[in-house]
Amino acid sequence: MFEIISPLFLSLIVGGTLIGIIFGAIPGMTATMAVAICLPLTYSLGLENGLALLLGLYVGGISGGLVPAILLGIPGTPSSITTTFDGYPMAQRGEGEKALRIGVVSSLIGGLISLLALFLFAPALADFAIKFSYVEKFLIILFALTVMAALSSDMLLGIFSGFLGIFISLIGAYDVERGGNGALRLVPPGTEYWLESGFSLLPVLIGVFGLAAILEEAENGVGLTRTASSLKIGKGSGFSFSVFRGQIGNLIRSSSIGTFVGILPGVGGSAASILAYSNAKTFSKTPERFGKGEPAGIIASESGNNGLTGGALVPLLSLGIPGDSTTALLIGAFTLQGIQVGPLFIGDHPDTWNAMILAMVISNIAMFAMMYFAIRYFALVVTIPKHVLYPIILMMCVIGAYTINYGVMFDVWTLLIFGLFGWLATKIRLEIAPFIIGFILGPSAEIYFVKSLESFGDLTIFFTKSWIAMVLWGLVLASLVGSITMARKRKAQVDLQTSRGTAP
Amino acid sequence: MKLTRRNILATAAAAVLLAQPLAAQAQQLPRNVRLVIGSKSTGGDTYQNSAIVAEALSEHLGINVKVDAVGASEAFKILERDSRGTTIMIFHDQSYLANLYGVPGYDDPFEKYTVGPSVAINPGNAYLVAADSPYGSMEDILKAAEKGERIRVAIQPGGVSEIGFSALKNAARVRAPGSEANIVPVNTGSQSDKNQAMWDDLADVINGSIQANEQFTQLPADDAKAMRFVWITARPETIAQAPAEGMGKTSRDQLLGFTSPATSVTLDGTSDFTFDKEFFFLYNKDMDPAIVAQIDTALTEIFAAGKIQERQKEAFFIPNFLPSQEAQAHLSAKRDTYAKVIAEISGD
Numbered sequence: 001m002f003e004i005i006s007p008l009f010l011s012l013i014v015g016g017t018l019i020g021i022i023f024g025a026i027p028g029m030t031a032t033m034a035v036a037i038c039l040p041l042t043y044s045l046g047l048e049n050g051l052a053l054l055l056g057l058y059v060g061g062i063s064g065g066l067v068p069a070i071l072l073g074i075p076g077t078p079s080s081i082t083t084t085f086d087g088y089p090m091a092q093r094g095e096g097e098k099a100l101r102i103g104v105v106s107s108l109i110g111g112l113i114s115l116l117a118l119f120l121f122a123p124a125l126a127d128f129a130i131k132f133s134y135v136e137k138f139l140i141i142l143f144a145l146t147v148m149a150a151l152s153s154d155m156l157l158g159i160f161s162g163f164l165g166i167f168i169s170l171i172g173a174y175d176v177e178r179g180g181n182g183a184l185r186l187v188p189p190g191t192e193y194w195l196e197s198g199f200s201l202l203p204v205l206i207g208v209f210g211l212a213a214i215l216e217e218a219e220n221g222v223g224l225t226r227t228a229s230s231l232k233i234g235k236g237s238g239f240s241f242s243v244f245r246g247q248i249g250n251l252i253r254s255s256s257i258g259t260f261v262g263i264l265p266g267v268g269g270s271a272a273s274i275l276a277y278s279n280a281k282t283f284s285k286t287p288e289r290f291g292k293g294e295p296a297g298i299i300a301s302e303s304g305n306n307g308l309t310g311g312a313l314v315p316l317l318s319l320g321i322p323g324d325s326t327t328a329l330l331i332g333a334f335t336l337q338g339i340q341v342g343p344l345f346i347g348d349h350p351d352t353w354n355a356m357i358l359a360m361v362i363s364n365i366a367m368f369a370m371m372y373f374a375i376r377y378f379a380l381v382v383t384i385p386k387h388v389l390y391p392i393i394l395m396m397c398v399i400g401a402y403t404i405n406y407g408v409m410f411d412v413w414t415l416l417i418f419g420l421f422g423w424l425a426t427k428i429r430l431e432i433a434p435f436i437i438g439f440i441l442g443p444s445a446e447i448y449f450v451k452s453l454e455s456f457g458d459l460t461i462f463f464t465k466s467w468i469a470m471v472l473w474g475l476v477l478a479s480l481v482g483s484i485t486m487a488r489k490r491k492a493q494v495d496l497q498t499s500r501g502t503a504p
Numbered sequence: 505m506k507l508t509r510r511n512i513l514a515t516a517a518a519a520v521l522l523a524q525p526l527a528a529q530a531q532q533l534p535r536n537v538r539l540v541i542g543s544k545s546t547g548g549d550t551y552q553n554s555a556i557v558a559e560a561l562s563e564h565l566g567i568n569v570k571v572d573a574v575g576a577s578e579a580f581k582i583l584e585r586d587s588r589g590t591t592i593m594i595f596h597d598q599s600y601l602a603n604l605y606g607v608p609g610y611d612d613p614f615e616k617y618t619v620g621p622s623v624a625i626n627p628g629n630a631y632l633v634a635a636d637s638p639y640g641s642m643e644d645i646l647k648a649a650e651k652g653e654r655i656r657v658a659i660q661p662g663g664v665s666e667i668g669f670s671a672l673k674n675a676a677r678v679r680a681p682g683s684e685a686n687i688v689p690v691n692t693g694s695q696s697d698k699n700q701a702m703w704d705d706l707a708d709v710i711n712g713s714i715q716a717n718e719q720f721t722q723l724p725a726d727d728a729k730a731m732r733f734v735w736i737t738a739r740p741e742t743i744a745q746a747p748a749e750g751m752g753k754t755s756r757d758q759l760l761g762f763t764s765p766a767t768s769v770t771l772d773g774t775s776d777f778t779f780d781k782e783f784f785f786l787y788n789k790d791m792d793p794a795i796v797a798q799i800d801t802a803l804t805e806i807f808a809a810g811k812i813q814e815r816q817k818e819a820f821f822i823p824n825f826l827p828s829q830e831a832q833a834h835l836s837a838k839r840d841t842y843a844k845v846i847a848e849i850s851g852d
Contacts (some may be wrong), residue, residue, distance in 0.1 A: 035575075036546040040555060084542070130729065133704045151788060173577075174606065176662050179693035183609040196577050196609055265696040321696040322547070322714055332547035335715070338818045340752050342719025406545075406572035447693070454691070455706050
């Protein structure tokens with residue numbers, strides 16, 4: 001197994017991981033983009049070395065997203081959206097380094113747990129994955145959508161914002177490639193040319209998180225920039241591994257959720273961290289701290305999205321079906337080398353299989369080493385004067401939006417429209433987190449719901465399809481009850497404070 | 505310098521002379537060419553095939569040709585805007601089939617664009633049944649439909665995936681009019697969805713491909729995921745050009761057993777229906793014919809050298825270079841055949 005390790009193999013993994021981290025850390029650039037750019041190189045590198053590069057990019061790209069999510073409040077990749085919820089408040093308290101270290105350690109553990117699952121159980125997990133039909137996939141998405149309630153500070157407005165996100169995500173053609181009929185929906189007359197494909201996810205994401213924040217700062221007047229001395233960095237960062245005490249359950253559960261979502265083709269990478277976060281909040285003894293800088297939130301989000309990396313390789317290598325958009329590109333690398341991926345791949349190509357597992361392990365370790373020790377310098381990003389930092393962020397957001405679909409100008413307009421929307425939305429008390437979760441999950445919810453009805457006939461199938469469906473209903477209800485209970489407690493607390501005259 | 509008539513004339517003459525090379529340049533492909541494709545996937549067959557062609561053109565002409573996977577809708581928009589030759593497109597039969605099936609956003613490519621040279625065929629389009637299916641062949645399926653059994657076929661509607669389904673319905677109509685009503689579509693999306701439809705017992709037959717499904721045909725019969733090929737739509741002469749070892753553990757000879765004439769899906773009672781998924785260029789209608797000729801010439805030389813064919817065959821493509829005019833005639837005739845099939849089963 002270890003004979004594959006050569007200086008070239010190692011340097012490709014390390015180099016790939018580094019480039020991936022950079023791509024993930026720049027808002028608008030993604031792991032998928034990094035892999036797409038480097039895909040043609042793999043032809044000349046040979047399969048094992050080519051895969052080493054691509055897997056390094058994949059792991060690095062997913063992990064790098066936590067840096068802007070925590071320091072700037074802008075998710076570097078869609079899968080790090082939930083990292084912003086607690087990471088950014090921590091960074092605002094000067095605990096950016098601590099939050100980053102928690103994120104990096106969680107990413108490593110999530111990545112390694114999912115790899116273990118991949119290595120030991122890939123064929124069995126693939127057999128389990130095929131038990132998930134449209135019905136079960138819809139219920140998973142529904143479960144992920146319940147996080148909208150958990151994330152809302154005002155339940156009614158939060159849920160309204162979430163539904164608004166779903167509504168906007170459905171604008172455009174009913175995608176033929178997902179089994180739709182290509183008909184346009186919700187498109188105002190005269191805008192068909194631009195809105196045919198709807199709004200792309202990434203420009204919307206960086207618009208509502210990145211541009212909206214910059215507009216907000218501009219409105220308030222760009223405040224004083226933090227000095228390095230006001231940051232908790234180095235020995236004073238407050239980070240120690242004791243943060244993870246009591247979080248082992250959260251780590252294992254979130255990593256497993258990430259892995260599990262990865263093995264289900266079509267559910268989508270973003271759902272992994274959303275589900276992990278939702279669960280962590282539901283099972284937490286202090287759910288009220290989530291969204292305000294709770295380390296458990298970062299742990300759930302980052303172990304969840306890195307758990308996806310190994311999980312998404314399960315259907316790819318056991319069924320020939322990619323688990324997410326990045327692993328879809330890996331099929332190209334195999335085909336360019338004339339290698340088939342499918343249920344016989346692992347048995348027929350043990351060397352390639354071993355090389356992939358090794359590359360993923362080394363890449364996770366390289367990611368940890370590079371990020372853990374460079375964090376102190378990352379954390380200093382917030383000390384760059386804002387009048388310098390914000391134009392750079394804005395420029396990167398625009399470049400990212402333009403390049404995400406290989407040069408579509410409407411994506412830049414999308415960024416600007418949703419930047420304005422994000423800025424104005426908070427003024428009318430709409431909530432951005434539920435909105436964006438609705439936007440991410442809306443298209444999957446629609447397609448799985450419609451296809452379930454088309455395939456099985458009526459609504460009762462959602463309750464009678466299988467034991468898996470019943471378990472998922474249980475989780476949906478638990479999540480909703482948890483959210484409602486929490487909202488009542490919060491209201492009771494506010495009422496009590498008001499009656500004592502101590503309300504904020 | 506005084507503005508005398510002589511000076512003005514001399515300046516104008518110099519400008520005309522200087523403009524000559526620019527005018528000559530305008531009839532050539534620019535230094536940087538954007539090759540948009542009708543797919544958003546950079547891991548799929550359209551991208552792979554286009555990347556091979558783009559690399560060969562770049563090397564041969566000493567220019568940069570960059571493949572951008574923008575997807576069909578965006579690619580057509582970009583192509584429509586750019587007549588300078590800076591943007592060209594590669595797509596496949598979906599471009600006209602989607603138009604025939606009435607998918608919104610797809611115009612008739614033969615009218616709206618200039619169809620350029622064809623470069624390769626993906627011979628993989630196939631239909632499969634579960635390993636434990638009662639249907640052993642297309643003949644069984646058509647006979648079952650004649651007997652009144654309902655046959656559910658999982659496809660992605662509106663294009664390449666549907667044309668074989670339409671042909672199946674048409675064959676049923678030719679053999680026993682009325683029996684085509686027993687062949688019904690199960691509209692799905694990706695290959696993963698089609699496979700899942702079979703495993704969920706929602707479909708009796710699924711559309712798939714040699715590349716994506718061959719390994720499932722090698723699984724033991726008691727494996728819930730096991731499948732069997734029943735039909736490969738490619739022409740036999742196309743499959744005959746594939747490597748002798750075929751794909752995976754299925755040899756070329758075995759693959760030929762699933763193509764016409766061994767497996768017959770009749771077109772009109774006398775000849776069989778076949779479908780090769782062909783990749784070809786599309787240009788802006790107003791693009792300079794000199795650029796069309798330049799690409800034709802370059803590809804003629806590239807294919808004459810023979811190296812590109814090796815790359816294509818390694819990725820299980822069948823080389824199929826036809827210069828623009830031949831490709832237009834060939835694809836136009838092919839479109840007319842399929843238009844007839846679709847019209848017949850629609851009752852138009």
